[in-house]
Amino acid sequence: MQTTKLLLVEDDENLGYVLVEYLGMHDFDVCWAKNGEEALQKLQQQPPQLCILDVMMPRLDGFSLAQQIKLHYPQLPFIFLTARSLKVDKLKGFKLGADDYLSKPIDEEELIARIRVVLRRAYPETAPAPESHIYSIGAYTFDYENLLLKKQEQHIQLTQKEAELLLMLTECKGKILDRREVLQRLWGEADFFNRRSMDVFISRLRKYLSEDANIRIINVHGKGFILSDTPQPPIYS
Template identity: 50%
Template sequence: MDKKYNLILVEDDASLGYLLSEYLGMKGFVVTWAKNGQEALLKTETNVFDLAILDVMLPDMDGFELSQKIKGINPELPFIFLTARSLKIDVLKGFSLGAVDYLKKPIDEEELVVRINALLARLVTETEEVPQLSHYEIGDYTLNTENFELRYKGEIVKLTGKEFDLLALLAMNQNQLCTHKEILTTIWDKNDYFNKKSLNVFISHLRKHLGRDPRLSIVNVNRRGFMLRVEEK
């Protein structure tokens, strides 16, 4: 991570707040931890943050109310809700108030980091218009991200939407591991058993689509994830 992103974490549970702030700090983020809504508002008034992570259940005000007060201070600050409540109406309320993501407790720290990085990358792309590659060379194949086509020596290889998204993620990380969690949270928005089964099916499809070039392989790396391996000529 080149830039040190500043996060404000609002969590009244001392154990979870300490755990998340330490873990995020180890991952390269600068974390300010507030234990209640009023403390969070004071810190938001005196500091510039890139992202707010808000617990819904706080002692002095709920996270929904806090998010609206933070918007009054910094309308552009994106926020993620953390909650132990799993009611669909709460999730919908969070998104209706402008949340960019919503994670249910117990929090998986690794998944939280993946989601934060994905969100910050998306926000940077939207605000700074970071140029993206329009195509990727994958051996004798070309993946065009503007017209959503995979071509083999000029011939179009038909892909479904999910197949294209999955191949694009692997192509962006050629010869590097993409973990199951990274793939599932990016493509399916949820890391669970059923989506992992679907992922294995889509990997099988992509192996067939890429089968014309013997230098290409999608490798299962120690049950941790997949790698698009491209051997040199």
């Protein structure tokens, strides 16, 4: 399946890293530029299918960059991300041809949803089928969209953060999920209290999945966690 190419233009290092990782998890091929001038260079090298533009940036702000995009790539859709929530700024963004406008702090799930809407509108002939968010974990079925973990008649309602953590584990099942990546994406910082909070969430997920003896969330010391649902070989005494 061909991935959708996005150009992210964001000068905030932390936010840029989080968005690149999160969008990559959802099968987008993201090119990251850290200012408007760098973005113009990357556009010339390989035009994307959609641009995500920060407004307040050094060396060519987002509004000026949008003008250049409309001049040279008139069919290329773009979305603004900004900490500026004034109505006049939003109106200016839409007058420049923006397809959408999101205010910071960014809700990553909402961003994904809006990207997909813009892509379907801009490229109706190549719009992908709706993405399935149903996963199998051993004897369980994980319904991410509805925050449900099911095993036969047993239904466990997850919190949003529990579902996000289980999704990250599920999408790299059998491989190490880096602790730092989890902390950065779901907690924002890797301080002592957030590390303890993450461990509590891992313990909860282990409890929820405990009805299937083949399912394990393995702690790899100093690195992260592995979700495994493969049967363990018998131990002979």
